[in-house]
Amino acid sequence: MDSSELIPIQRLVIAQSNPRARRVLDTEFPADVADLANSNRCFNCGELLVWEPTPPPSSRRWLFCTQHCQQQAKYVRYFRSTAKDGRQTDPGVLYELKIKRAHVLNGGYPADERRLSPETRAFVVKRDAGQCVECGGQGTEIDHLEPLDGPALNAPANLQLLCKDCHWNKTARNLVPVSPADTAAHATLARLAARCDAVTPLSFADDQERWETWRPKLTSYRRARYLS
Structure with missing residues (x-):
């Protein structure tokens, strides 16, 4: 990337006592990523994130409003990356896509609670x-x-x-097909399909390569902004 495409994110405070925080707040991002970093909005749904009265316990919460939003974006990236490299012919990948999609339709897998x-x-x-x-x-x-x-x-x-196979089989047995009358679930499926099948990513969080490149810096930047 040409350095001319990068812009410095504006410092939120005139002086910082923490040298590491100063370095984080001086991070340079591409212009579109800088706008997202400063927006304090969920990278999946666009809702404004609320971090009061205390900082979130999970690093995910600096970027997404809920586990559900995080998992929607993760599903889209996984679908797009496996389609791009041809892995969707692998039965294991197809199973993972099926399970991830089912969790998204059911409101998200409660990873934090089950840790x-x-x-x-x-x-x-x-x-x-x-x-x-x-x-x-x-x-x-x-x-x-x-x-x-x-x-x-x-x-x-x-x-x-x-074992992995028995765990998969148990999970598959518990999956409930989407009812034709479940309009909310079908609307979610339609939105996911549009994001998965788009020629170019419809959002920054749908782009596997860019997301993996900038996610750690975005997390550190938003945390530093809040704690400044």
């Missing part, structure tokens, strides 16, 4: 002797038995060790 501590993971692996409880093969993934609320969700009693 397990290393201690809990180690306990479940040891308890299940490293074996898939379905087929007896090598267990590689921890599965939630039921979508419970509160602490019970990630309690060991609600967890089991599965």
